[in-house]
Amino acid sequence: MVSQHGILLAVGIISDHFGPLVAKVCDCLLRHGELSLQEIVRRLELSPGQVKNSLLVLIQHNCVQAFSAPKGRDRTVTLYLAIFDNVLHRLRFSKFLSVIRADIPESEVLIEGLLQNGRLTFDQLVGRTISKVPEGSIRPAREEIRMNLNKLVHAHFVERCPKPEPFIDPLVVQQPTSSRRRAPKNFEKVISLEQKIVNTADLSDAERFSEIPYIIEDASDVNGCSRDPVDSAKRKRGAFEVDEELNSTIAENEVLWRANFEQFTFCLKKKFCADRKKLKLKVGTHPIWESFCEANLTEKDTDSVTSPINGILERLRQKEGGASMTLDQVTRVLEDLQCTTSNENPEAYTFDLRKMVESCRNEEIESLVKKKYGQAAFTIFRLLVTQGGPVETDQIIDTTILDKQIVHSTLYKLWKDDYVDTEKISSVAGTGYAQFYVWRAKSTFREQFIDNLYHAALNLRQMVNYIAELLLEVIF
Structure with missing residues (x-):
């Protein structure tokens, strides 16, 4: 469930980018979950046209996913669900561009177009790319733009858009719950439903990251003559060539492309962990760690980095002093860095990003x-x-070697501010009866920390907008 400050931050982002009307629809979806068009109209008291246009904007920019759900026995209804994470990703667009600028600089204009416009066809990307070329400069050829887009697709930075309206039965996700534990299960239901909708809408990896096929052009095309689809249809070609041209035409004119936020966040997460790990590395191990991160394979798992040993060694030889390192030295350092191998693929090393991110988050808290x-x-x-x-009070005192009064007063402060939970335990020892307290870190302390970050970001955004308004008043 999205926290109150998280909703306010997301709505503020949408309002800044698309206006108050679209933000109002987004706010309704974030607060009430999946809704139909009629339900949104009824709740907001807006016209169906206004709500429909707002939903189209949100879908175009990947902030809302539509899906079909059963209604009654023989009917279905289209529901709309706001994707909270995708709204927040709009704050990271500059970082996403920096990733492409470092890895595939020739494709920066393409990814910029997708981030600004949400979803575009290849033809639209070509038109936008050419329009961005300054006067007097050489315009890129269509094949060059195609090649740059395929680089992004191959690296999983760009993907084909998901299914527009997959069929999902929300009741399938719901699990039977007892009346005593109904609230926690409902919370799990909301999260699992959103994830199920996103997963169901996604294409298979083969379709999702399918590049635009290249076709061999005729001599007339090479000489600069425009391609005539009528003449092309009349040419006698083999069935395979016709299929290839048809697939290429569909991929260029009909397929919608979008930025793959999952891959971008994985790259940022990997960079964060790599920089954080460098601070704790021993002297001489930096090249091995850098080579491990650079040799990462493109996989669907975004919680770990997996690199083959051959790729690590290849990149290590390109670094200063790396050519003299032996395989035993490299494997020993990788094991010290908590990189593991599996029985399925003993030649590849894996580092768990999720554990490190969680550890860093705990350190921040x-x-x-x-x-x-x-x-x-x-x-x-x-x-x-x-x-x-749970940890007993006396155990806390003995372990921390702190004064008893300080421990009691500190635990009370942490308990009062919802950082820790306490429980009274009764025990019978011999003929006596004793009571003591146990303490544990509250299960929601991480969510509370993230909500505080949302609150801080919201305040900062409001302050920036206020200063911008003051500057406009001074200018005009």
Whole structure:
């Protein structure tokens, strides 16, 4: 479930980019979940045309996914679901461009067009790319633009758009729940439904990352003559050549392309972990770690980095001092870096990004606790997070070597601000009866931390908009 500040931030982004009317529709979907067109109209008291146009804008920019669901026995209804993460990704567009600028600079104009316009055909990308060329400069050829787009598709930075309206039965996702635990299960239902819709709408990897096929042009095309589709149809070609040309024409004129946010966030996550890991590396191991990250295979898993040993060695030889390193030295360093191999592919090493990101996130939260409550709170909170379960008060005192009064007062502050939970335990020891308290880090402390980040980003965005309005008043 999206937090209140997260919704306000997302709605603010949509309002800045597309106006208040589209933001109003987005806000309705974020707060109420999947809704039909009629339900949105009824809730917002807008005309069907206004709501429909707003939904088209949100779908065009990958912020809403439509899907069909059963209604009654023989009817279906189209529902619309806001994709919260895709809305927030709009704040990262400059970082996405920096990734392409570093990896595939010749394709930067193409990815910029997709980020700005959401979904485009290849013909639209060609027209936009040519229009961006300054006067007097050489315009890129169509085949050159095709090649640059295929580079993005091959690297999984660009994908074919998902199914426009997949069929999903939300009741299938729902699991039977008891009345006592109904609320947590409903929370799981919302999350799993959104993920199910996204997964169902996605094409298979073979379709999703299918490049635009190249076709051999006739001599008339090479000489600069325009291609006549009527003449082309009359040419006698083999069945295979006709199919190839047809597939290419469809891919150019009908297929919609969009940026693959999943791959971009994976690259940013990988870069963050690589930079964070460098600070803790031993002397002489930096080239091996860099080679491991550079040799990463393109896979669907975005929670880990997998690199073949041959690719690591190949890139290592290109670095200063890397040619003299032996295979045993490299494998030993990779194992020290917590890179693992599997029985299925012993020649490839995998590093778990998810664990490192979670560890870094915990460190950030702990640093905020230290800044707000002091060193004692930092020590206690880190102990509770590390233990991952209930810890008795006396055990906290013994482990942290802190004064009893300080521990009690600090635990009370953390409990009051929803960082920790407590529970009273009763026990019978011999003939006596004793009660003691156990403490654990609250299961929602990470969500609370993220909500605080949303709140800070929202305040910063409002301040920037306010300053911009003041500047406009001064100018005019």
